[in-house]
Amino acid sequence: MKILAFESSCDETAVGVVEDGRRVLSDIVASQADLHALYGGVVPEIASRKHVEAISALTEQALREAGCSRKDIGAVAVTYAPGLIGAVLVGLSFAKSVAFGLGVPLIPVHHIRGHIAANYLAFPELTPPFLALAISGGNTLIVDVRDYTDMVILGATRDDAAGECFDKAARVLGLPYPGGKPLDDLARQSAGGVYRLPHAQVDGAPLDMSFSGLKTAVVNLAHHAEQVGEELDRAALARDFAQAVSDTLVPRVMEAARQSGRDIICAAGGVAANSVIRADLERACIEAGYRLYLPPAALCGDNSAMIGAQGYYEYLAGHQAGMELNAYANLDIAT
Numbered sequence: 001m002k003i004l005a006f007e008s009s010c011d012e013t014a015v016g017v018v019e020d021g022r023r024v025l026s027d028i029v030a031s032q033a034d035l036h037a038l039y040g041g042v043v044p045e046i047a048s049r050k051h052v053e054a055i056s057a058l059t060e061q062a063l064r065e066a067g068c069s070r071k072d073i074g075a076v077a078v079t080y081a082p083g084l085i086g087a088v089l090v091g092l093s094f095a096k097s098v099a100f101g102l103g104v105p106l107i108p109v110h111h112i113r114g115h116i117a118a119n120y121l122a123f124p125e126l127t128p129p130f131l132a133l134a135i136s137g138g139n140t141l142i143v144d145v146r147d148y149t150d151m152v153i154l155g156a157t158r159d160d161a162a163g164e165c166f167d168k169a170a171r172v173l174g175l176p177y178p179g180g181k182p183l184d185d186l187a188r189q190s191a192g193g194v195y196r197l198p199h200a201q202v203d204g205a206p207l208d209m210s211f212s213g214l215k216t217a218v219v220n221l222a223h224h225a226e227q228v229g230e231e232l233d234r235a236a237l238a239r240d241f242a243q244a245v246s247d248t249l250v251p252r253v254m255e256a257a258r259q260s261g262r263d264i265i266c267a268a269g270g271v272a273a274n275s276v277i278r279a280d281l282e283r284a285c286i287e288a289g290y291r292l293y294l295p296p297a298a299l300c301g302d303n304s305a306m307i308g309a310q311g312y313y314e315y316l317a318g319h320q321a322g323m324e325l326n327a328y329a330n331l332d333i334a335t
């Protein structure tokens, strides 16, 4: 079945066609990042408006590139949560009208479930159960993926998401928004080991995480250097910062795998493109004898194909919605 998929939860408008949850026929991603870079972060009102402007033409383009006509579409999948509420609503409203107009099922997709499903596109042999490390701009979760639509959160951040922390650290290092990729590139220029940064633990919840202390430490370091006129080793700070994030994430994923008995691990979300985290995961999984799946960078960030992939499995599970479907800024991945 061919699913027309929509994603508009943040600053990417994405529309694509995915066949049977595994084959990408088209995936058009229009990023607004350059626009929001002027403000140093996503401006929700602008994001919503740009989604409205882009979505019709992107839909035509997605169908054309997939070589499909409207009649070939068997269902419409759409991100309905979590995200910037106004932004999510644009994609949701448009998807509803398309599903209604075509007379096909409307399938609501949780954005982070979509990020995890990007792995189904990159790795045809992958099937649940497995463990997923979902690390993105707004979420940081260790998820036990028991089945395609049956998920349990084993660990989560108590404050900032990993991606938010990368973006903030990048900002104080003078890098453009979104800063994760530029910070990763800068970090490659140093072996690090210069700055001592905090590694927080959550009392009584060994799989949970906290990044706000790390974020504050980097901000304070940069501000202090500026005040006393000290030259900051920016590449070393970027490297030490990425390492601190990785040192928070990777041991917890390994511990979650040990506790749950899962021996397959997948990474998902924009931060999963990070070179330090990928290398550390690879090393740890080889050592522990786990199979590791790391999707290519293009499938880590927001896209529509991942929504089409998860949408297929939600459809098979009988998850459909009517025209009353609402958007949610926050929603548990397990619901």
Ligand code: ATP
Residues within 6 Å of the ligand: 009, 010, 082, 083, 111, 112, 115, 135, 136, 137, 138, 139, 162, 163, 164, 166, 167, 178, 179, 180, 181, 184, 269, 270, 271, 272, 273, 274, 275, 300, 301, 302
């Ligand atoms: P969410 O998925 O939680 O709703 P989002 O959709 O905004 O949030 P994604 O698109 O999955 O998040 O990921 C974007 C985040 O990934 C940004 O914070 C960005 O800086 C970060 N990122 C992208 N590439 C890298 C990289 N190489 N290293 C670290 N972070 C990265």
Ligand code: MG
Residues within 6 Å of the ligand: 010, 011, 012, 302
């Ligand atoms: Mg984005």
Ligand code: FE
Residues within 6 Å of the ligand: 111, 115, 136, 137, 269, 270, 301, 302
């Ligand atoms: Fe995302």
